[in-house]
Amino acid sequence: MFQRRNQTCRAAVFRAPGAPLELQEFDIHRPAEREALVQITLCTICGSDLHTIRGKRNEPTPAILGHEILGKVTEVGDPPPLDVDGNPVRKGDRVTWSTCVSCSRCDRCNAGFPQKCRTLFKYGHAVAEGRYALSGGLAEYILLRRGSAVIPLSDALADQVACPVNCATATIAAAYRIADQVAGKRILVLGAGMLGLTAAAFGKWRQASEVTVCDLDAGRLQKASALGADNIVDWKSHDLDDSLPEIVLECSGAPDAVELACHVGDIGSKVILVGSVKQSPPVPLDAQNTVRACLSIHGIHNYTPKDLGTAVEFLLHSSGRFPLAELVQTTYPLTAVNDAIEFAFENRPIRVAIRP
């Protein structure tokens, strides 16, 4: 057996906004108790990674970004980690895992917000140093910590379909958990990026009576149709006033859209804000309308391990029905990670992937 202590791998390191990522060698540490070493198969670059690279979000540095990650377990600790169903994770398993690692004991975990744990750790958002330096997706390997919510994946899901599940897809599963009853309801989705497009398909899977998607970009609206939207609306047409949705999912984060989301719904509608993950100007709230229309306005950020399970189930049921793999427009090797980032900024694809 080769001596893993001396084995190294490459990762792309983010040092400062605007600066190119730097490829760097890292030691690969053997997994300890309940840890797993995973060889990364694919990493899709999330919009929040791009916000970080542009300096619109603050992350500690140096960091290995990338949190939509798919991989194969190459080694497990003794004892091995357990997956979300309590089964041992094994060498060779194809896996996804929750971006958030939580303690399961603090007041926030107990209140149903493990993603806001008092001692939260997030893959792709940590300083890359020491034993756990390999903590992001833009790398050849990642060391999964004890307490990670791991889910084995069937080979039935294409890499491009499975990869975004531990950010975008699971976040939409969390938003629909808050929406609760979806079957037979009218849904409005604002924004047709990865979150909004996933929300359209998810709503149809949950048997919404009508899913309307609104965006500025005609190409993205076409994708929304392919992903199950019954209606597509050009934002500039101001054509939403009569739609009276019962559930509004705001996935764009644009202040105008957030404002609209909070007054366009039917009596008793649920407004779920998902897209506002970077600093943006405050929006006016029509308090009287909120009261008289008995609106519920919710924010949701990240997700719980259970939401991740729901997201995997959604993909298994929907990957044959909707062209989900096409949301990943192109794939680059890790050595060309800066080209991938440039492509993402210039062409605004739904997703670009890195295959180490």
Ligand SMILES: [Zn+2]
């Ligand atoms: Zn993300």
Ligand SMILES: [Zn+2]
């Ligand atoms: Zn906790």
